[in-house]
C-alpha cells in the first residue's frame with residue numbers, strides 16, 4: 001500500500017479535552033489558556049498519537065496543530081516525569097524539528113505552557129545566537145527538545161549521545177523544511193535516532209517529496225487531514241478596496257484608523273517594499289516593525305517580540321517571513337500587495353481568525369493587480385466584491401504603543417513561566433548577545 005494512504009477514522013466523538021483522556025494536570029493548563037474544545041486536528045490526532053501510531057497530518061499553522069502533537073506526547077511522557085536533579089534522569093525523549101527559529105520558539109513556548117504543571121523539562125535550540133546557554137540547558141537534561149535542524153546537528157557534534165533515547169519525533173512544517181533544503185540535515189539527524197520510535201509529520205501540503213520523506217522516515221503512518229489548503233477560513237471577513245498604487249499608504253492608514261485596528265500584519269510581496277512601507281508608516285506616526293528574510297536573527301525576533309507585546313501596531317512582513325508565525329488573537333491582516341500565488345493569499349488571511357476566532361482580511365488592490373485578484377477568486381471559489389473605502393473618521397489619536405517598560409513591569413508582557421525551579425522567559429529574553437561570528441546562514445533563506 002502507498003505510504004500514508006490509510007486514512008485515520010474520523011473521530012468526532014470526543015468533544016472535550018477530558019474525553020480525549022488527557023491528564024488533569026494538562027487539562028488545568030489548557031483551561032488556564034482558555035482552550036474549551038479541541039480543534040478538528042486535535043480531535044483526530046490526539047487519540048492516534050496516544051495509540052502509538054505514526055502520523056502524516058495535513059494541517060497548517062492556525063489549526064491548533066502544535067497542541068495536536070504536544071498534548072498527547074506530554075501525556076505519553078508522564079510516566080517518566082520526575083523532579084530529580086540528575087541530568088541522566090532527563091534524557092531527550094521527544095524531539096520536534098521546525099524549519100525556522102520563529103516557529104521553533106513558538107512550538108517551545110506552547111510546550112512550556114501545556115506542561116507548566118508537569119515535572120518535564122523543555123528547551124529550544126536554533127542558530128544565529130550563542131550556543132553556550134543552549135549547551136547548558138542540554139547538559140542539565142531536557143525531555144522535550146525543539147530545534148531547527150542545523151543548530152541541532154551542531155550540538156550533536158559535541159554531544160553524540162544527545163538523541164539516542166528519543167522515542168518521539170515530530171517533523172513540523174515538513175514541506176517547508178524540504179523547501180528550505182533541509183533534507184540532508186534531516187537524514188543526518190534521523191541516523192542519530194533510535195529506529196524504534198513514533199514519528200509524526202505535519203505538513204501543509206502532501207506532494208511527492210513529502211510522501212518520499214514519509215516513506216523513508218515513518219512506519220505505516222495513518223493520514224489525517226483538516227482544512228484544505230485552498231479553503232479560506234470561514235471565520236475571516238474578506239474585504240477588498242480598489243485603490244491606485246500611489247494611494248495605498250493613505251488607504252491603509254485610513255482603514256486602520258476608521259476601523260480602530262489595534263494590531264495587524266501587513267503583507268508585501270518583496271523585502272524592498274516591506275522596508276519602504278515600514279519607513280513610511282513610521283513617518284506617519286504608526287508604530288510598526290518589519291520582518292523579512294534579510295533581517296538579522298536578532299532584528300527579526302525583536303520585531304516579533306515588540307509586536308507580540310503590543311509595542312508595535314503594525315508588523316510588515318513578506319510571505320516567507322510570516323509563515324509559521326503564531327500571533328495569538330491577531331484581529332486583522334492587510335494585503336498591501338496581493339501575492340502572486342493564490343495559495344499565499346489563503347496562507348496570509350489564515351493568520352487571523354485562528355482556532356475559531358473571527359478575523360478581518362483587508363486587501364488593497366490596484367488596477368495592476370486585477371488579474372491576481374481574479375486568480376484568487378478562482379482559487380477560493382468565491383467572488384470578492386470591492387467595497388468603498390471607509391469614510392475618513394474625525395482625526396482619531398493614533399493608538400499609543402504600550403510603554404516600553406522593563407519586562408517585569410510591563411502589563412502586556414507575560415510573566416515568566418516556571419517549570420519546577422526553571423524560569424522560562426518570554427521570547428525576547430531568549431535573545432542572547434550576537435556571537436562574534438556572522439549569523440548562521442540557513443539553507444534556502446529568503
Ligand code: AMP
Pocket residue numbers: 034035036037038039042060061062063064065066067326327328329354355
Ligand atoms: P497552531 O496551529 O498550533 O499554531 O495554533 C494556533 C493558535 O490556536 C495558537 O494561538 C493556539 O494557542 C490556539 N489554539 C490551539 N488549540 C486551541 C483550542 N483547542 N482552543 C483555542 N485555541 C487553540
